[in-house]
Every structure is written in C-alpha cells, then in structure tokens.
Amino acid sequence: MSQPTNSKSKTTQWQLIQLAMSFLTRIPMPIRFTVTNSHLNKASRYFALVGLILGLLLALIYSVFVMLLPASLSVILMMxxxxxxxxxxHEDGWADVWDGFGGGWQVKQKLSIMKDSRLGTYGAAALFIILLIKYQALVLLSESFSTVLIAILLGQCLSRVVATSLIVSMDYVSEDTTSKVKPxxxxxxxxxxxxxxxxGVILLLLLIVFNLIALQTAIIIVAVLLILRSILIRWFKYQLGGYTGxxxxxxxxVSEVAIYLTMVSLL
Incomplete structure (x- = not known):
C-alpha cells in the first residue's frame, strides 16, 4: 500500500528504480510514497535497466532449465x-494495437477498441504469430549457449530503449481525458x-569489450532498431496521430523480435 510522503520530500533514484520495476513487472516492490504522473515520467529513465534485470533473470532461468531439458523446451518454459x-x-499492448488498427476506421474507433479488455481476432492472431516467431528465433539461437543468453539480454534491454524513446517523438493520444486508460x-x-x-550503450560496450559480441553485430543491431523506430513512429502517427501505452x-x-531475427540472420 502506498503511503503519502511530505510533498517537499524528494524521491530518490532508488525509489524511481523500484517504481519502474513495479510498473513493468509483477515483482513486488515496497513503494512507500504516493505515486504521481511526475514520478512515473521520471521512473521511465530506468525502463531499460528493468529490461536488463529481466534479461538477467530470464537468462538465469534458461540456464537452469537447459541443464535438465532440451533447449526447445527450456526456451518455451523461460518464455x-x-x-x-x-x-x-507488453504482449497485451501488442494485441490491443492490432485489434484497434485492424478493427477501427477512425481514430476514435481505434482507441475505443484498444481500451476494450476483450481479445479480438486481429489481436489473437498477432499475439500467436509474434510469440511463435520469438520462440523459433530463440530456439535457433540456442544452438550456441552464449549467443542465446546475449540475445535475451539485448532483446529485453534494447527493446525498452526503443519503446520508451518514442515518447519524445510523438504526442500522447486518448479518446478523452476521463477514459479509463493504463497509467x-x-x-x-x-x-x-x-x-x-x-x-543500452553500456550493455553493448560491455559485451563488445568482453568479446561476447562483435562490434559489427552491435552496429547492425543498432541500425536495425533505428530504422524500426522510424517506421513505428510513422505507423503510429498515421494510425492515431501519436502514441498510447x-x-x-x-x-x-516488435523491437525484441527484431533483435532476435537480426542475430539469427548473422549466425
């Protein structure tokens, strides 16, 4: 339960990291202050760090499973x-986007569909496809133990860099100010x-310095993500005029999958 703090007290960076972790995951965090939009805006700087932590946890989970089970089963259990x-x-957002963009004609219709908690045909198909691609790509990458672990780290961290960075390039849109939307x-x-x-840069540099990934591979991944980011901005602006959660x-x-597919293509 959040507890109010003195309005003059400053939120520490550690508290912002805890908030970012609480926002993006189901991992319990001791949030002992009243969360405001300002806090969430500041906490967003740590979304990539949360992705890195998730990547480390998932890499550890995969490492444990693969000691006992085939790589293909280890991948799906890790997922x-x-x-x-x-x-x-994030998967919920992916499905909602496809339901809204596929089922609506006007912006208002698309936003209304995206708010609906029910899963439609477009969303179900898109969710199935992206999970299948993710699974198959990770299975292919699992032919090399170190490669799949690196892919997991990069996929979880850099994908959140791309997604969060979109906030600076577009306006937030909603059907109306009283709508029930995700924070x-x-x-x-x-x-x-x-x-x-x-x-994201520090993660890439560490992997390069310790010869865990080639410089050329890192450059290609960054280039792919920059191109993808540009495409996403154009797509969201065309569909909605901005972005939603x-x-x-x-x-x-889609950024996570793009990283996996890029690494598969470079095998």
Missing amino acids: ALGLLLTGAF IAMHLSFKSLMTLILT DCLGAAQQ
Whole structure:
C-alpha cells in the first residue's frame, strides 16, 4: 500500500528504480510514497535497466532449465515464466494495437477498441504469430549457449530503449481525458532520455569489450532498431496521430523480435 510522503520530500533514484520495476513487472516492490504522473515520467529513465534485470533473470532461468531439458523446451518454459514476471504487459499492448488498427476506421474507433479488455481476432492472431516467431528465433539461437543468453539480454534491454524513446517523438493520444486508460509515462526529459540510452550503450560496450559480441553485430543491431523506430513512429502517427501505452508495448515486442531475427540472420 502506498503511503503519502511530505510533498517537499524528494524521491530518490532508488525509489524511481523500484517504481519502474513495479510498473513493468509483477515483482513486488515496497513503494512507500504516493505515486504521481511526475514520478512515473521520471521512473521511465530506468525502463531499460528493468529490461536488463529481466534479461538477467530470464537468462538465469534458461540456464537452469537447459541443464535438465532440451533447449526447445527450456526456451518455451523461460518464455512462460517471462510472461508471469511481466504480467504479459507488453504482449497485451501488442494485441490491443492490432485489434484497434485492424478493427477501427477512425481514430476514435481505434482507441475505443484498444481500451476494450476483450481479445479480438486481429489481436489473437498477432499475439500467436509474434510469440511463435520469438520462440523459433530463440530456439535457433540456442544452438550456441552464449549467443542465446546475449540475445535475451539485448532483446529485453534494447527493446525498452526503443519503446520508451518514442515518447519524445510523438504526442500522447486518448479518446478523452476521463477514459479509463493504463497509467503511462507521457514525458521524457533530456536527462531521462540520456539515462535510457546510456543503459543500452553500456550493455553493448560491455559485451563488445568482453568479446561476447562483435562490434559489427552491435552496429547492425543498432541500425536495425533505428530504422524500426522510424517506421513505428510513422505507423503510429498515421494510425492515431501519436502514441498510447499500447503502442509502446507493441514497440517493445516488435523491437525484441527484431533483435532476435537480426542475430539469427548473422549466425
């Protein structure tokens, strides 16, 4: 239960990390202050860090399973536990986007469909396809133990860099100000953007320095993500004129898959 704090007290960076973890995952966090939109906006700088932590947890889970089971089973069990850890937060956004974009003609219709908790045909098909692609790509990458672990780390971290960074390039849209929508960060300061990007850069540099990934591979992955980011911005602007929380979830999912597919193509 959140407890109010003195309005003059400053939220620490550790508290913002806890908030980011609580927002993106189902991992219990001791949030002992009243959360405001401002807090969530500031916490968004740590979304890539949360992705890195999730990547480490999933890599560990895979490592344990693969000692006992075939790689293909280990991958699907890891994915299942990953869904439990995040509450299928981003997958839900991916499905909602496809339901809305596929079933609506006007922006108002699309937003209304995206708010609906029911899963439609477009969303179900899109969810099935992306999970299948993710599974098959990770199975192919699992031919090399170190490669699949690196892919998991990059996929979880860099995909959240791309998704969160979209906030600075588009306006937030909603059907109306009283609609029941998922809480979402709506502003990303320059400092927060730099923190977000540096998290991904530091991860890539560490992998390169320790010869866990080739410099050329890192450059190609970054290039693919930059191109994908540009496409996503154009797509969301064309469909809605901006972004919603579901759009950011969809961006995370497609960015994660893009990383896996890029690494498969470079095998």
